[in-house]
Amino acid sequence: MLSKNVRSATNVLFAILCVALIGWTTANYFSVTLTNPQSIFASIKVIFAFVVLQNTAFLLFVRIFPATHGNFAWLWIRIYILLSAFIGAMALGGLFFEGYEYTSQGGFNLLAAPPIGLFIAHAVFSIGWSIKKLFSRYKNSTGILRNQLLFLITASLLLLVLVPLTNFFLPIIFKNSTFVNLSPIYTSLFAGIIAYAIIKQKLFDIRLAVARSVAYILSLVTLVATYSFVLFTASQLIVGGSYGESFTFQALNVAFLVVLAFSFQPIKRFFDRITNRLFYRDAYETQDVLDKLGNVVVAEIDLHRILSGTRTVLTDALRSKFIEFILFEKNKPYLQSVGQQGLKTDLEQLSTHIDEQKREVVVTDELGPQNLLKSLLSKDEISVSLRLKTHHQLVGYVLFGSKRSGDMYSTQDIDLLEIVADELAVAVQNALRFEEIKQFNITLQRKIEEATAELRHVNSRLRELDKTKDEFISMASHQLRTPLTAVKGYLSMVLEGDVGPVTKEEKAYIKRAFDSAQKMVYLIADMLNVSRLQTGKFVIEIKPTNLAEVVASEVDQLKEQIDSRKLKLIYQKPDKLPTLNLDETKTRQVVMNFIDNAIYYTPSGGTIEVKLQSTDDSVSFTVTDTGLGVPKAVQHHLFAKFYRADNAKKMRPDGTGLGLFMAKKVIVAQGGAIIFKSEEGKGSTFGFSFPRKGIEVKASKTESAKETETIAKPPDDPGKTVDKS
Secondary structure (H helix, E strand, C coil), rough: CCCCCCCCHHHHHHHHHHHHHHHHHHHHHHHHHHCHHHHHHHHHHHHHHHHHHHHHHHHHHHHCCCCCCCCCHHHHHHHHHHHHHHHHHHHCCCCEEEEEEEEECEEEEEEECHHHHHHHHHHHHHHHHHHHHHHHHHHCCHHHHHHHHHHHHHHHCCCCCCCHHHHHHHHHHHHCCCCCCHHHHHHHHHHHHHHHHHHHCCCCCCCCHHHHHHHHHHHHHHHHHHHHHHHHHHHHHHHCCCCCCHHHHHHHHHHHHHHHHHHHHHHHHHHHHHHHHHCCCCCHHHHHHHHHHHHHHHHHHHHHHHHHHHHHHHHHHCCCCCCCCEEEEEEEEEECCCCCCCCCCCCCHHHHHHHHHCEEEHHHHCCCCCCCHHHHHHCCEEEEEEEEECCCEEEEEEECCCCCCCCCCHHHHHHHHHHHHHHHHHHHHHHHHHHHHHHHHHHHHHHHHHHHHHHHHHHHHHHHHHHHHHHHHHHHHHHHHHHHHHHHHHHHHHHHHCCCCCCCHHHEEEEHHHHHHHHHHHCCCCCCCHHHHHHHHCEEEEEEEHHHHHHHHHHHHHHHHHHCCEEEEEEEEECCCCCEEECCCHHHHHHHHHHHHHHHHCCCCCEEEEEEEEEEEEEEEEEECCCCCCCCHHHHHHCCCCCCCCHHHHHHHCCCCCCCHHHHHHHHHHHCCEEEEECCCCCEEEEEEEECCCCEECCCHHHHHHHHHHHCCCCEEEEEEEECC
């Protein structure tokens, strides 16, 4: 018992009970074999002292068997132990007897003294309370524990009731020694019943020592019997019964001893298997359990499956009543229940006290009697706790209930748990991280869906607002265009003198009003085109267009504006330009927009160069100025609707940001491409190009001949140049 678990109070107390029984039996033997009255009297003193020790150990053992639920620090327990020690000392001092007297048959009787009442009271209390406690637990127990208590009660009645009756009360009180010789029978029955309970009912987990002892003895008996038989047979058949002197016999003896030496371990393993089947029907191979557990933690990443698989493997091996897992989330313990046992103890308090032990495996029975953790674990009938910890993090704990057989956890069980602790800790930690990532993905997906739904709602609202805005712009533009056309027409009539002569000063004012009205017409046209783009009603009306005349016309219209701003404009007109299929009105508006922007964004004294040129493959138009330029960081926004660069806003606050947007739409819709390059502070180039193939109007033979004749005759003004400063 002590070698199995020296820290267990149950094991220690039962070992003391056995020592007391051995001491009492030995002293009792001397009391009936010695002939000297003084020696007999001395042995009787020792008998009484061992009886006190026996009764005390039995009461303390019964108090905590089969599990420790009490606290040894209780005051009455201390008083009881001190009182027992005092009574034992009185027994050794011979204070229970006044002496002895000889009988007529040659024997002698002991003369009891008054202090013997203390011994009787102590014995009655110890035996009575212990038997009552055993019966009480027997009524409330089931299964193998009930069987264990039944054998323990039977053995206790024989030892602690019948032996005092035959060896104390009858001889001392009633002077009758007739039944003294029956005590060896009672003690033998006690030993036999306890031994049977240990082996068959697993009263204490010392079966390993018993099994190995039996296997060792059987191995030795087998070897000795085999050696004797073979040696006898060889001596009879080979050397004719001669022993010792024959060289042949000596050689056979040595050879057979060598064979037996190598045969010992296989024979012992054979008997180990047999004794294991006899004593350990629920035994397991540690490596098999480790292999099964390894398959679980390697094959699974789901936390519940890992815990469930681990619980199944360990329950099958250890035969635990339940296995619970306490895991940590954000440094807070929570019960990850697989067995649905549930715990009554506060998890934070329990985990704190377990961690204070600084051990991977904590066995409840090995804790001290005053240990708070012991009472916390006992409250939920937890026998073993296993700490799961990696190098840097505490993952949690595994809590094991008592065994279904009622046995204690063996050294093999503890070794197994210490081996699996690290592997299981890593597996659980990986599963927790996987769960965290999976939960994060679920949360992220939900937030994305919520944000997407909100964005769709906002987009839908924006589309409605944009539609309303387009409808308003379209309506307002149509309503403004009619009165502006009338204003522009009447101003034109006044300028042309249809209503009478006007002075030079009046003409200048009216011209400014006419120009402003023209700008308003262009703005309204842009707004209408934007509205048509949004509603899908933007139409390109293709017809043969002389792009050179369009550009020259726009340049002529802007002469006065160029003069007023003191700019120099150079227009390079090509000698020959093909007729192109274009939307003349919209293309004219683009040309005007590019030149107009160059005028507005070029400071006084600057230069604007308008170039129209044709190659074999394309026709291009560019306007290059020496104005403020476009910052590089915002150039990619320039052709967006309503966008204007900050430097442009400062120089021309009344701009709308629609001109360049519509210019790109018009040119791209006709199959062309926008030309743009700029450097802040040095000017910009805006323009467009069209491929000749596909939009060039093919001339007839008559028109070609006239064109050839015209080209052959030099014009009066080759290459018209407008130079205004």
